[in-house]
Amino acid sequence: MKPFNLIKTKDPKDAVSQKKEQVQYIAGGTNLVDLMKKNIQLPDTLLDITDALSRQVDNQGRAIQIGAMTRNATVATNVMILRDFPLIAKAVLAGASPQIRNMASTAGNLLQRTRCPYFYDVTTACNKRKPGSGCSAYDGHNRMSAVVGYSADCVAVHPSDLCVGLVALNAKVHITGKDQKESVIPFQEFHRLPGNTPHLDNNLPEHALITSIEVPENLFGKNCAYLKIRDRDSYAFALVSVAAALHLDGDRIIEARLASGGVAHKPWRWLQAEQFLKGKRATASTFGEAAKLVVKDLKPLTHNGFKIDMLRGAVETALGQCLLD
Template sequence: MRPFLFSKSSAANQALAKKNSTTQYIAGGTNLVDLMKKHIAEPESLVDITSALPAKIEPTAKGIQIGAMVRNTPLANDPTILAKYPLVAKAVLAGASPQIRNMASTGGNLLQRTRCPYFYDVTTPCNKRKPGSGCSAIQGENRMSAIVGYSDQCIAVHPSDLCVALAALDASIKIQDKSGKMQSISFTDFHRLPGTTPERDNNLPANALIHSIEINENAFAKNYAYVKVRDRDSYAFALVSVAAAFNLNGDQIVEARLASGGVAHKPWRWLEAEQYLKGKTANAATFEAAANIAIKDLRPQTHNGFKIPMLKGAIETALQQCLNP
């Protein structure tokens, strides 16, 4: 690790006042400490924000607010989350290990970096790590890489499970800036596609902190599923994952949500498939048709063509599981 100065802030505005281009904030540290060990993150000063941000899950007028410092385990065990937003708990428990879930924060989950092997290997070119150096994955080992929304500069995928559920539930992110002003960004606008600036993962302004996540009341607490396909049964990043939810009137789907991880640089919503599901009968034929719509325009890399049938199966399985969560 490169040497750094360490300080602790007990309030968000205090932490924001310390921010400059060589400062980084640390919460759970599960991703950042690792990146620092590998000299991928090299902050010259580190600010501990574990006491600076809310660590509570609280009801709001429209739904629920999850403080940025709520750790993964209490989030997945929270009675209100389990009763009203169970998709969130399901996605959290699909990710990482119990030890990491005890450490990792909600805000940090949103800001974690890709696990693309070339991003982690500092001896190879990577546009995300070193802008302009090139993308090693495009010509290299890319079985974990993106199949949609990528650019000729970066084919990395976003690693979070929680974010897939939050994207599906149309959550929003409350951001606090230096002046103390709060601003709300819709979840699907938060993470970016790589385009020509793959070094930027999201639209969080440089002088701001994630304060909390908000989810509005919804009708998706009864029929929901999170399906994650990975190289081993547990404790691995997704090859593909699917968050699915719908509400039913009899056997008719009123509204559906469908999102995926492991496919793109950001949590990916299958909007056309969601639109198709509206008003249809919830059965295997409908689910297959929706999956076919989702996979129709995907462009895999040299080593991950398998992700397309895998995704199709995962979508059908997830929608089927929604009937019996």
Template sequence: MKPFSFGKRDNASKALAAKKDGAQFLAGGTNLVDLMKKHIATPDELIDINATLSNKVEAVNGGIRIGAMVRNSVIANDPMVLSKSPLVAKAVLAGASPQIRNMASTGGNLLQRTRCPYFYDVSTPCNKRKPGSGCSALEGSQRMSAVIGYNEQCVAVHPSDLCVALVALDAKVNILTKGEQRSVIPFRQFHKLPGNSPQLDNTLPENALIMSIDVPDEGFNKNYAYVKLRDRESYAFALVSVAAALKLQGNRITEARLASGGVAHKPWRWEKAEQFLKGKEATPANFGAAADVALEDVKPLPGNLFKKVMLRGAIETALQNSLTA
């Protein structure tokens, strides 16, 4: 690990003012420390922001506001989250391990890097690590790679479970930039596809801090499910995950939300499948048809053809499980 200096700041403005080239913010450190050990992240300075940002879950405009420093384990057990947005808690519990959830921050969860094996292997080309060097996964192991939204620049996937639930629920990210400018980024616009800049995972401006995440209360707290398919029961990233939430009148679906992890460079919303379900009966046949609609745009790589079959089953299962939440 490269030597670095270490400092603390007690408010966001001071932290942003202190951030120079070569400095990085440190929250829980559950991802950053791994990157530093692998010499992928090589900061000259770490700025501890644990005392800088909110660690509270609060009621805001009928929904909830999750401070950027709220630990993942707190989200999973918070009474307000469990009441208003239980899908968020369910997704959090599917991720990492209890020890990591005790340290990982909400803001840091949004900013975590891919777990593509070539990204972590500094001896191989990787456009996310070194733009223009190439994507080793295109001719290598593609088991964990994307099946939608990728290009020749990058086939890596976003690793978060929490973010899949947040994109399904139309959350918003509240940020602060230098100069005390506050703004809001809709969650669907926060993470990005690789395009011509695969080294960028998100649209957070340079020298900005995530302050909090707002999750609106839109009535998806009764019929919801999160399905995660992975190699191990715990502490494993998703091959495929699905967040499903329905609003029902009797057995008729008035609105549906459907999102996935493990399939793209960002948490993916299946919007065409959501529209297909709207107004239909909540039946296994319609759930299967919705899965088929989602799969229309899926293009697996040669090394992850199994993901298409796996994804179809996960979508059907999540929708069916949402009826018995």
């Protein structure tokens, strides 16, 4: 690992002012340290911001505010989240291991890099590591890769489970910029598709700092599910995952939310299927038709065609599990 300096700050304004090209923020370090060990990121200085930002989950009336430094384990066990936003807790508990959840921060979860094996292998071409070098996964071993929204420049998928739950619930990302101005990015617009700039994972302005995540009040607390299909039960990234939530009046669907991980470069909302479900009866037949809409335009790569049937079944199952809560 390349030698580096470590400095600390307790002031978010100071953190933003100190951020430069070779100065990298560090919080839990659960992803960044791996990248440094692999010589993928080589900062001269790490700026520890763990004491600069909130670690609290606060009730804001018609929303909750999750501080940027709130540990994933805290999010998964918070009383307000378990009562009113259980989909978030379910998503967090599907990810990583207890040890990593104890260290990983909420903001860090949003900013984690792809887990594509070619990205981690510095002997291979990867446009995310070195723009313009090529995508080894496109014609390579792409079993874990995207089936929607990808480009010839990148077929990697976003690895977070928490982000799938947050995009389903229309969360918002609060940030502070280099000019010290506060602003908000809708969660659905925070992460990017690869296009011809796959090295840019998100729309966070350069040197800006995430301060909190806002999740608006909703009526999905009683009927929601998070289903993750992976190669092993513990500490594995999703082949496909589904966050499903229903607002019901009897057996009638007033509103639905569907999102997935393991399918695209960003957490993916199935908006057409959500619209289809609205006003329908919550039945296995209805869920089956919604699942068909989800997979109808997928474009699998050489080695991940199995994701079509897997995702269709996962959507049906997750929607069915919403009725069990």
